[in-house]
Amino acid sequence: MDYANYVYLAVILFTIGAATVLLRRNAIIVFMGIELMLNSANLAFVAFSRINGDLTGQVVAFFVMTVAAAEVVVGLAIIVSIYRSRRSVSVDDINLLKN
């Protein structure tokens, strides 16, 4: 088996995550799609790190995890505060700037 298979798997997961962001209306599930994309990028980083024999890829994946954790905290706080004021987590209902 080739190392590249991990990269192909990462690409498939990234595509599914992007499709989730485009297709789902629930803001929480959209958020999980973003998480899936970040994780697949991590998998690609780790696979490339192994292909090149360089640990920098793993360090960058570590940074991605940290930034993703911060992003999750802020994003979920936004979702909760929107739910408090609008009683909905559907991204269709957040249209205050429309018209």
Added chain:
Amino acid sequence: MTSGAEAVLFWCLAPLMVLAALGLIFARKAVHATICMVFVMISLAVMYIANQAPFLGIVQIVVYTGAVMMLFLFVIMLVGVDAGDSLVDTLKGQRWIGWLLGIGLGVVVFSFLGRVSLAGGKGHAETVANNPAEIARVLLGNFVFPLELVGVLLVTAAIAALTMTHRRNLTKRIGQKELADTRVASGARLTPLPSPGVFAQRNAMDVPALDPHGQPVEASVSRVLRARGQERDAIYDPDIELLDEAGRPAPSTWDRSVGSGASAPANGESESTAVTEDSGNAESTSNEKED
């Protein structure tokens, strides 16, 4: 090239991961999508460990599965588990455009990967034994400034989450002192309500207590029982009247028809007859009086 065992692991795990990730698109409920996501995260940790990155595998389980996905579950619990997707298209054909863009992205990236040679690879067989120490060497050697920036970012994110979810009170906070002051000012009862039945002839929830004058204390019966009409009279209950056979006249200044049987005589005229007669004969005595 990898070992045969790793190939078996990959081909067992990768299809399951793709299926679970597809569950993110097709699951109706947000909780099911979250569980699918947790499976993907744990499988990714296994993939990292198989990819000679054991430190990242552990961090993946601790940070993502342990913290991030549990945070997702908490938020789903906060906003309501059954908050499903709306099925109405606000944008016409948005679903098909979304599918088209998603599949198009996959085609583009795959065609790009096809032009890149990824064969072979060095691997880090010599550093995998002390992988965390080697990562720390790179992290604290080449990436010190980004590491400090990430620290600032985490503090900022924590403060942002606190301010974002903070709610300011619209009115003045009502504490214990304010509650006590309003109660005294309104002249309401300050002490606890008397307990029912304990000082009456029987110890039951639905029988009112008697005060020192022998009068029932109405407030001693639960408000719910009074509203339902399920309370019993302390005096005119037939079981209790058996205890009255000592000849002591029942104090009849208190008259309530709720809950008492048909044997309860009327208020004023019963004073002379009900004292000597049994309670079962109350009707006959009233008949005699009419005669």
